[in-house]
Amino acid sequence: MSREDRLNRQSKIRNFSIIAHIDHGKSTLADRILEKTNALTAREMKDQLLDSMDLERERGITIKLNSVQLKYKARNGEIYTFHLIDTPGHVDFTYEVSRSLAACEGAVLVVDAAQGIEAQTLANVYLAIDNNLEIVPVINKIDLPNADPERVRNEIEEVIGLDASEAVLASAKAGIGIEEILEQIVEKIPAPQGDPDAPLKALIFDSLYDAYRGVVTYIRVVDGTVKVGDKIKMMATGKEFEVTEVGVFTPKATPVVELNAGDVGFLTAAIKNVGDTTVGDTITNAKNGAVEALPGYRRLNPMVYCGLYPIDTAKFNDLRDALEKLELNDSALQFEPETSQALGFGFRCGFLGLLHMEIIQERIEREFKIDLITTAPSVIYDVIMTDGTEIKVDNPSNLPDPQKINRVEEPYVKATMMAPNDYVGAIMELCQEKRGIFIDMQYMDESRVNIVYEIPLSEIVYDFFDQLKSNTKGYASFDYELIGYKPSKLVKMDILLNAEKVDALSFIVHNDFAYERGKIIVEKLKELIPRQQFEVPIQAAIGQKIVARSTIKAMRKNVLAKCYGGDISRKRKLLEKQKEGKKRMKQVGSVEVPQEAFMAVLKMDDNHTKK
């Protein structure tokens, strides 16, 4: 291809994402766009095609990014190449959203015609605007009886400050307005600007591991060209490879001759080692490569940490393999080996948030068949010692003796919640309970309020979002960002089972709530840990001081004393089932502890709210 051909081709490319609040119809709109551009025959059409992992379908959220190339014949008669890059839809995945946005020139903003803008959408729109993306507003679900497109149009203008006079009125479900959206993508979103003759600069915005091809990297070519046989270099790691395959997703992986400046696609290069591709890195030519890497991709640090331990200690290496495989597809996941007296060998893992943590945990159990013990999540605490040194603690059991601590600082977030004004009281009450500091409250219109609090991250990572949802009947939306560390009166609560300290059960708690929480947790553990053959005292202690205690009574009777006749197989099955249940428990000292017990600290608020 000549330079002119390449530039001509480039002028017909449109790269965009779809920004929407969960349930506002992003997946349905993506499906309609695929349909309209004939990317798929009707038979291939599966509902919500872009959400490809089972887990995503089940939870109705997008976790992994996907990109797809589409051909669209516009009203002006020209054929355009679209790259639709999907974005995750949960607050835990802000970082992944930022990555996919950086690979685009524009974004389609989908707002529900009845519900209006939600906190989550707002956060992502600002991310897009920060990335200089052109925004195409779409008011979706206009066919619903309670749709109020004009109110939403005003909201988009007032709240975000976008010109919404040309916002498309659409119903992805009913297929209304789809063509208009495609036309606006052509007209409003600028074509990519890169130089095809410059040294290669391609941005890795995602990657996945394929057993046959090695690492498949999803790239946006910013400058230059890449084709099979090219020698390439990863700018962050310095590793060099030879390209074995370049292609695009249509949405099936389809090989192409080359990827040019402006293109979005994938490449493989027999990359075997997990650590060699870093998401966010820039790919360039091995010789005469670019001098400077692309800006914008910032590796976000995990906010939540927990320990992951195999129940079967022999599976430690399997767990490492599983984490390494997952890490490849998930740049936000961090892990390093750690040892617990109670649980043996495992990993301390860092996650973007609680949902991210649950997803990883579930994938390990489901895809890798490793039963896990997950310890309660923790944030990173800054501990300033009496001798002036400073340490970071991501595992509660590592908090030093109180005598050696000058002060402890914990991360705070700015939490933004949006809800109908009927729920202002409920939200404020919840935030106070979570040690929140009131910052601001503003009316968006007559009925909707935006509330801002500063809240310790540790309170957020537990079950804040769930409680917010339940206290506001699901009407409140929520977004947060880290704002820094503040000193708090924090203490470590240790849990003793049968008079032995179980390090994996320790947690950090604010001094003012310590007694109450201690009482709740020992009761909770009593519920969660089944009876053993002997009585098991449970104690909660701060330092040497026991603040709460409870007792699991000894098992009194467990014997099949039923008349089963000659059905021995059934008896065997029953015993097998009981035995299987035991295998899912962890032997801690002499006590068998089920998985749920290690998360008891998360369940404390059940009681708390009931009270």
Add this chain to the structure above:
Amino acid sequence: MKSAYIHIPFCHHICHYCDFNKVFMKGQPVDDYLDALANEMKLTVKPEQDVFKTIFVGGGTPTALDERQLSKLVESIQELLNFHQEIEYTFEANPGDLSKEKLVILRDAGVNRLSFGVQTFHDELLKKIGRSHRAKDVFESIENAKAAGFDNISIDLIYSLPSQTKEDFIDSIKTALSLGLVHYSGYSLIIEPKTVFYNLMQKGKLPITSEDTEAQMYDTLIDQMEKHGLHQYEISNFAIPGYESRHNLTYWNNEEYYGFGAGAHGYVQGLRRANYGPLKKYMEPVNNGDLPIMSEHKVTREEQMEEEMFLGLRKTKGVSIRHFAKKFGINPTEFFAEQIKDGIRKGLLETNSDQIFLTRQGRMLGNEVFQSFIGVSNH
């Protein structure tokens, strides 16, 4: 020497806890079923070789059959199964169902043991668990049975029934013992799926007995029985020495037995078998000359060893080391060394020169021990 279990799946009333294979009797093809049962026995048994030392007719409710049907059943059994002269031949009976006429039919057909499903002597509780009989029916039936010449009589009691107190149960034990019988069974209620109780439990409408109360009930049962000279020979069974149920012992001794009838289970030539439960599915093959087998499992040698342990340990005498070694060619204290050591360490198992057996505490927590012997050979 053979054993046979024969299943009569008909009931006039269905108890709220029962998950055995059974149907309401009204409108059922009872005669066809009895014919099919005879056919199955004919197909299975080899008259020259098979001499029966125990026969147990259970249900359902065998005594729900009327006199004609009952005669037909016992005649088939007599005709088709070759009795050993010291046979133990048991009929399960529902108190109140056994008329003097029926008792005579049974006695004349060689039946020499009756097992009554009494469950409790509290009429209120009987009503709550869906039983049709009342306490007075028990006294009458037992008196009639004794008068008809039956001296080997057992009754079943159930404890941890919904809303049953410990005192209720002690009353029932005392009343039961006052009858001066030679054998008693005491079962704990297990709520099984597809029962009235299970559905109530799902709705949260069933008062569940606590583990502590249940344990106390079981403890009391053992104590009271022993005090009255009825020794515990199995987790749920008590007898005057010499009156242990030989049929039930075939199960615990891990011996083979035939299972005849719809939904019956058998253990024949190393195969554990289950018959079809639904009457039609059972009768069709049998009437065409085929066995009505729904599933069949060849018990591996390892499984046999495991079963020898978890069935044998149900007996107070436990498992004979010598017998095990003779049967399997390996000493159980070697093959299950770890499990046995662990059981002893936990105070649940004990051994002497020939026996491995549960301690009193072990009887309370039997499943903890039984489990440990399962799936050992797979690892």
